[in-house]
Amino acid sequence: MREVAIIGVGHTKFGRLKDKDLMDLLIxxxxxxxxxxxxxxxxxxxxxxxxxxxxxxxxxxxxxxxLVDRINLLPAAADHxxxxxxxxxxxxxxxxxxxxxxxxxxxxxTGGEKMTxxxxxxxxxxxxxxxxxxxxxxxxxxxxxxxxxxxxxAYLDKxxxxxxxxxxxxxxxxxxxxxNPNAHFQRDIEGFMKSAIKKGRGNWNxxxxxxxxxxxxxxxxxxxxxxxxxxxxxxxASVVLCPADQAKKYCDTPIKITGVGQATDTHIIYxxxxxxxxxxxxxxxxxxxxxxxxVPMDIDVAELHDAFAILEAVQSEDMGFFKKGEGAKAAAEGxxxxxxxxxxxxxxxLKARGHPLGATGIAQVVELVWQLRGEAGKRQVExxxxxxxxxxxxxxxxxxxxxxxxx
Amino acid sequence: MREVAIIGVGHTKFGRLKDKDLMDLLIxxxxxxxxxxxxxxxxxxxxxxxxxxxxxxxxxxxxxxxLVDRINLLPAAADHxxxxxxxxxxxxxxxxxxxxxxxxxxxxxTGGEKMTxxxxxxxxxxxxxxxxxxxxxxxxxxxxxxxxxxxxxAYLDKxxxxxxxxxxxxxxxxxxxxxNPNAHFQRDIEGFMKSAIKKGRGNWNxxxxxxxxxxxxxxxxxxxxxxxxxxxxxxxASVVLCPADQAKKYCDTPIKITGVGQATDTHIIYxxxxxxxxxxxxxxxxxxxxxxxxVPMDIDVAELHDAFAILEAVQSEDMGFFKKGEGAKAAAEGxxxxxxxxxxxxxxxLKARGHPLGATGIAQVVELVWQLRGEAGKRQVExxxxxxxxxxxxxxxxxxxxxxxxx
Numbered sequence: 001m002r003e004v005a006i007i008g009v010g011h012t013k014f015g016r017l018k019d020k021d022l023m024d025l026l027i028x029x030x031x032x033x034x035x036x037x038x039x040x041x042x043x044x045x046x047x048x049x050x051x052x053x054x055x056x057x058x059x060x061x062x063x064x065x066x067l068v069d070r071i072n073l074l075p076a077a078a079d080h081x082x083x084x085x086x087x088x089x090x091x092x093x094x095x096x097x098x099x100x101x102x103x104x105x106x107x108x109x110t111g112g113e114k115m116t117x118x119x120x121x122x123x124x125x126x127x128x129x130x131x132x133x134x135x136x137x138x139x140x141x142x143x144x145x146x147x148x149x150x151x152x153x154a155y156l157d158k159x160x161x162x163x164x165x166x167x168x169x170x171x172x173x174x175x176x177x178x179x180n181p182n183a184h185f186q187r188d189i190e191g192f193m194k195s196a197i198k199k200g201r202g203n204w205n206x207x208x209x210x211x212x213x214x215x216x217x218x219x220x221x222x223x224x225x226x227x228x229x230x231x232x233x234x235x236x237a238s239v240v241l242c243p244a245d246q247a248k249k250y251c252d253t254p255i256k257i258t259g260v261g262q263a264t265d266t267h268i269i270y271x272x273x274x275x276x277x278x279x280x281x282x283x284x285x286x287x288x289x290x291x292x293x294x295v296p297m298d299i300d301v302a303e304l305h306d307a308f309a310i311l312e313a314v315q316s317e318d319m320g321f322f323k324k325g326e327g328a329k330a331a332a333e334g335x336x337x338x339x340x341x342x343x344x345x346x347x348x349x350l351k352a353r354g355h356p357l358g359a360t361g362i363a364q365v366v367e368l369v370w371q372l373r374g375e376a377g378k379r380q381v382e383x384x385x386x387x388x389x390x391x392x393x394x395x396x397x398x399x400x401x402x403x404x405x406x407x
Numbered sequence: 408m409r410e411v412a413i414i415g416v417g418h419t420k421f422g423r424l425k426d427k428d429l430m431d432l433l434i435x436x437x438x439x440x441x442x443x444x445x446x447x448x449x450x451x452x453x454x455x456x457x458x459x460x461x462x463x464x465x466x467x468x469x470x471x472x473x474l475v476d477r478i479n480l481l482p483a484a485a486d487h488x489x490x491x492x493x494x495x496x497x498x499x500x501x502x503x504x505x506x507x508x509x510x511x512x513x514x515x516x517t518g519g520e521k522m523t524x525x526x527x528x529x530x531x532x533x534x535x536x537x538x539x540x541x542x543x544x545x546x547x548x549x550x551x552x553x554x555x556x557x558x559x560x561a562y563l564d565k566x567x568x569x570x571x572x573x574x575x576x577x578x579x580x581x582x583x584x585x586x587n588p589n590a591h592f593q594r595d596i597e598g599f600m601k602s603a604i605k606k607g608r609g610n611w612n613x614x615x616x617x618x619x620x621x622x623x624x625x626x627x628x629x630x631x632x633x634x635x636x637x638x639x640x641x642x643x644a645s646v647v648l649c650p651a652d653q654a655k656k657y658c659d660t661p662i663k664i665t666g667v668g669q670a671t672d673t674h675i676i677y678x679x680x681x682x683x684x685x686x687x688x689x690x691x692x693x694x695x696x697x698x699x700x701x702v703p704m705d706i707d708v709a710e711l712h713d714a715f716a717i718l719e720a721v722q723s724e725d726m727g728f729f730k731k732g733e734g735a736k737a738a739a740e741g742x743x744x745x746x747x748x749x750x751x752x753x754x755x756x757l758k759a760r761g762h763p764l765g766a767t768g769i770a771q772v773v774e775l776v777w778q779l780r781g782e783a784g785k786r787q788v789e790x791x792x793x794x795x796x797x798x799x800x801x802x803x804x805x806x807x808x809x810x811x812x813x814x
Contacts (some may be wrong), residue, residue, distance in 0.1 A: 023541070033599045046669075054538060055462050059545070062538035062674070069674040075667035075690050075736055077499045078805055080489040083470055090486045094501050102507035103667075130462060131469035134430070138466070175596040237552045261512075262453075262484035267469070267476040283482050398485055399470040 003244035003258075005407065007251035008037025009366040010110075014235035014354035015184040018359070022114035024060045025236035026067050027069075030110045031275050033238035034071070036248045044076040045104035048095045050111030051080065051358035056127045059405065060112055067110065076108075082133040086393030087111060088237070088361025089400025093260050095241050105242060108124075111363075113356035124232055128357070131394045145229065146389050147269060147395045148308035149221030155276045155310055156223070159325030163223055166330040168311040170227045172337055173306060173345050177352025179379040184233045184354025228309040233354030237363035239396045247407065253373045259294065259388070259403030261287030268318030273343035280399040281318040281390060288388060288403040289320075296320030300384040301371050302342060304362035305392035306349040312336075315390045316344060319401070338381055346371060346379045349375040361391035361400060368404050408507040410651035410665075410814065412593050414658035414737025415444025416773040417517075421642035421761035422591040423788035428653060429465045429521035430560065432643035432763075433474050436791070437517045440645035441478070451483040452511035455502045457494035457518030463534045464522055473590040474517065483515075490716065493800030495644070495768025496807025500667050502648050512649060519643030519769075520763035529802045531639055535764070538801045544676045554676060554802045555715035556628030562683045562717055563630070568733030570630055572739040573716040577634045579712060580752050581743055586786035591640045591761030635716040640761030654814065660780045666795070666810030667693030674804050687806040688725040688797060695795060695810040696727075696792065702726030706810075707791040708778050709749060710771035712799035713756040719743075722797045723751060726808070745788055753778060753786045768798035768807060775811050777789035778809065 010032030012025050020028075026049065034040050049064040060066065083090035088111035098104040111279045118124055124254035125143050132138045140228035155161055174339050177183035186379075187361075192212045196202065204210040219224045240250075247254035261284035266272050272279070289295060296319060306312035321342045322330045330336060336344035347353045347367040350360060368387035370376045391400045417439030419432050427435075433456065441447050456471040467473065471485035490497035495518035505511040525531055532550050539545045539554075562568055578597045584590035600617045611617040618624050624632045654661030654728065668691035673679050679686070696702060703726060711726075713719035719730075720734035729737045730748045737743060743751035754760045754774040757767060776796035777783045798807045 042541075052468065053462065055460065055534075056468075056543075059487065059537050060541055061459065061463075061534070061799055062805075064490065065538065065671060065801050066674050068671045069804070074672065075670040075687055077497075077500070077807075078490070078671050079501065082468065082487040082489060083471065083485070086789075090484075093484070094486065094504070097501070097504040097508045097510060100510060101504045103504060103507060116445050119722050127462075127468070130466050131472065133473065134465075194608055260484075263482040263511050264472060264475045265481065280482055283485075394469055397476070398469070407688065 001290065002102055003256060004096050004099045004241055005247035005254040005256050006239050006245050006369055007254050008033040008240035009369045010026045010036060010238035011182050011363060011366045012236045013182050014356060016116040017234040018061060019259055020234065022054060022060060022112060023066060024115060024304065025068060025112045025234060026110050027070050029236040029238040030067065030071050030108060031399045033108065033240045039106060039240060039242040039250055042106055044073045044106045044108055045343040046077040046098055046107045047073055048091040049080050050091035050362065051113055052082060052084055052087050052215060053127050053357065057118060073335045076222040078258065080336045083398055085357045086361055086391040086400045087358045089214035089389065089391030089402060090110060092362060092365060092402055093262055093400060094256055098258050099241055099243055107241045108238060110238040111237060111358040111361060113358045114234045115356065116234050123235045131138055136234065137266045144395060148310055150225050151275055152224055152310040155314065157285060158276055164208060165328035166228055166313065168332040169312050170307065170351055172331065173349040173351040175340060175350025176346050176379055180348045180353060182353065183348040183352050184231055185352045189218050211334055223395045224308055230307045230350040230355040233356045235354060235359050237359045237366050254407050255372050255404050256407050258405045259288030259292030261401040262283060263399060265397045269395060276314060277317040278396045279313060279379060280396060281315060284399050284401045285319040288401040292403045294386065295401065299386050299388050299389040300347060301343065301368065301381045302344050303347060303367050304344055306345060306351050312344060312349065319390060336380055343381045346376065348379055358391040364389040365402055365404065367396035372404060372406050409509055410661050410663060411503050411506045411648055412651040412654035412661040413776055414649050414654050414661050415440040415644050415647035416776045417590050417645035417699065418492055418644050418770060418773045420589050421640045423523040424641040429461060429519060430473060430477060432519045432521060433470065434477050434640060436643040436645040437474065437478050437515060440515065440647045444647040446513060446647060446657055449513055451480045451513045451515055453505055454480055454512045455498040455516045455723060456487050457498035457769065459489060459491055459494050460534050460764065464525060482674040491800040492764045492804055493768055493798040493807045494765045495722060495806055496796065496809060499646065499769060499772060499809055500669055501806060503664055503667050506648055506650055514648045515645060516769060517643060517645040518765040518768060520765045521641045522639050524764065525642050525743065534656055540675045541677065549800060552610050552628035555717055556631050559717040562721065562806035565683055568735045570662060573635055573720065575653050575739040576713065576716040576719050577758055578649030579738065579757040580756040583745060583753050583786050584755025587755045587760060590755040590759050591638055592759045606710055631715060637714045637757035637762040640763045642761060642763035642766045644766045644773050646769060646772055661814050662776045662811050663668060663814050664777050664809060665812045666695030666699030668692060668808040670806060672804045676802055684719060685721060685725040685803045687803060688722060691806050691808045692726040695808040699727065699810045701793065706749065706795050708753060708775065708794040709751050709786045710754060710774050711751055711756065711797045713752060713758050714762055718799060719751060719756065726797060745786055750788045752787055753783065771796040771798060772809055773813065779813050780810060
């Protein structure tokens with residue numbers, strides 16, 4: 001296979017973007033990536049678009065065909081890739097194959113979602129829940145937050161872990177997000193809470209009391225509270241790929257994709273032997289490490305899929321950064337902060353950067369590119385040379401992992 | 408790149424399948440293809456699922472993740488590929504890349520749609536219309552049939568063609584479909600009409616009078632009548648792919664995919680210089696011919712996308728079988744019948760085999776595999792050694808063409 005490089009990246013602001021529709025977002029980040037790769041005068045072979053619910057949320061099923069025309073890349077092939085909240089990772093994987101095969105030379109991958117305009121209560125959560133098992137789960141009323149609550153209970157119980165350790169994941173990601181101009185939330189919530197306590201805005205003596213106050217931080221899916229859960233966001237992100245041996249033509253600091261993995265697990269959650277073990281992630285991250293000839297210890301920075309705080313903890317274990325049951329504690333000990341043993345989610349993660357479903361897997365890679373290029377500003381992980389992602393589809397039943405390195 | 412072969416095929420009955428849901432259909436054709444390739448004991452690397460509207464029609468957005476589990480192929484990667492009614496072609500293309508790159512060795516591609524259970528009038532046509540341009544077309548009420556009507560008017564006018572020539576395409580495809588046990592419609596409508604005329608069931612003296620009777624054959628999108636338009640169908644189809652140099656391990660009669668093309672055109676129809684010319688098809692079929700080192704004259708059999716009779720005529724021209732303006736006449740002259748110059752749609756095409764959106768592009772390839780293996784029964788094109796498809800996404804704005812040959 002041919003080696004593949006990332007030569008350009010794009011990333012809109014994530015958040016509640018009232019004045020922009022889905023196409024506006026896809027176009028904005030695509031053009032950023034094309035400009036960033038200095039390829040605006042070149043012919044593209046293919047465009048991949050990741051969007052989980054463009055039909056349900058935006059009444060658009062032809063987003064790839066629409067985008068390729070709007071950004072003037074006709075007659076490039078255009079496909080729409082769906083893998084739930086891991087659609088972005090799957091789109092990058094398929095674009096990677098297209099170049100690795102030798103059949104494509106210049107490929108744009110853009111993911112995006114426009115969700116915040118939906119005002120029908122529960123509509124978004126219900127639409128996302130259509131990725132669960134239809135007859136065994138969905139029709140009985142489960143949702144992704146409800147699964148995350150179950151997983152949290154199982155994890156706290158099995159590993160004698162504390163809910164406060166999960167708080168520390170959210171606090172860290174908000175701290176990082178405050179340093180990311182594209183993040184949905186740019187507020188250091190620890191500083192905010194300290195200031196509220198100091199000003200006597202509630203009956204709290206410390207942050208733990210603040211966080212356990214169910215009025216200030218309500219239960220969403222027991223025991224998960226508001227601060228443990230990512231928002232609903234609008235946004236888009238893009239990468240431009242080409243063969244590694246052509247990358248220097250377009251870009252001074254190309255980043256190589258050296259590992260790609262994707263694996264599936266049982267669709268029905270109760271069929272898994274142990275809900276706290278993500279088999280699919282163990283398998284797909286091993287595929288990525290093996291392809292790149294790396295081990296977890298070699299990785300300088302990771303972008304994980306913290307749609308719920310518990311997921312970052314479990315993922316950091318199943319990707320090999322920590323032993324099983326030690327991920328949440330490691331976060332509480334500061335090991336995953338920028339400057340820590342293995343910085344996780346310097347971007348702010350899904351919690352603070354936001355989670356426009358189809359954009360997320362691509363935004364993770366964009367963040368790693370910025371980190372590896374040394375362009376991550378105040379949230380830079382010093383000297384980062386390699387990074388890996390976990391992009392989580394379904395509830396752990398279809399996971400994509402992308403490993404990138406400096407060239 | 409590595410060469411790629413098809414080693415197994417599956418195809419459910421197409422039609423109004425009341426007792427089967429989408430997953431039943433995907434599973435049935437997948438298992439047929441796995442059995443047909445004798446790979447049920449092998450590890451699969453990836454599964455691609457094509458379905459245009461599984462979210463809208465079946466409240467299932469995780470069809471690929473669901474299928475891979477149900478047919479016991481965990482932990483294979485699983486992606487859902489969407490390209491409107493060309494989703495099947497796009498899924499085969501991406502599976503082809505995955506093997507050509509050297510990264511996958513055994514890949515299942517299954518496409519399907521379950522549509523006939525929908526009872527809300529206009530729901531299906533409206534959902535399909537979401538592939539048109541949102542603000543320039545869809546919100547003003549266009550539909551795919553309305554575009555086909557416009558194209559027919561433009562074609563009849565520009566080339567001085569006759570609507571009767573389009574009738575002959577439908578009559579031929581129904582005749583072929585009557586020989587295909589998987590077809591939605593298995594009735595030779597010419598024989599049916601002749602018998603009705605003979606029995607004096609209406610005031611018709613000949614078939615042309617029957618077909619022009621707007622009670623017997625009502626207008627759907629002027630000037631297109633009922634008999635010019637494909638049905639709404641349920642069904643699924645599958646292929647199993649592997650590297651060509653491993654194919655004989657699994658299959659006595661592997662068929663090679665020697666050409667793959669995909670190209671896009673303007674999303675907004677009125678931006679095209681001439682609606683009767685399918686630029687995207689000219690480009691993508693040339694890509695496929697070039698990759699396979701073939702010219703149109705070399706092709707023994709073709710499966711085209713006759714969702715509307717006019718499309719088969721125009722496609723047969725833009726793929727190089729006939730000069731512009733001569734496709735419909737050629738069909739009327741019998742040149743595209745089984746046994747003719749270039750047999751088109753021996754399967755019955757979308758008109759008679761049916762059109763379960765995501766299944767169609769794969770069903771086309773399955774038919775070619777049967778033809779090239781000599782397994783097409785009463786509809787066999789004698790000695791067929793090469794075949795090509797046109798799988799039409801949007802209204803000609805995203806087209807996939809797959810060229811297959813005997814090994």
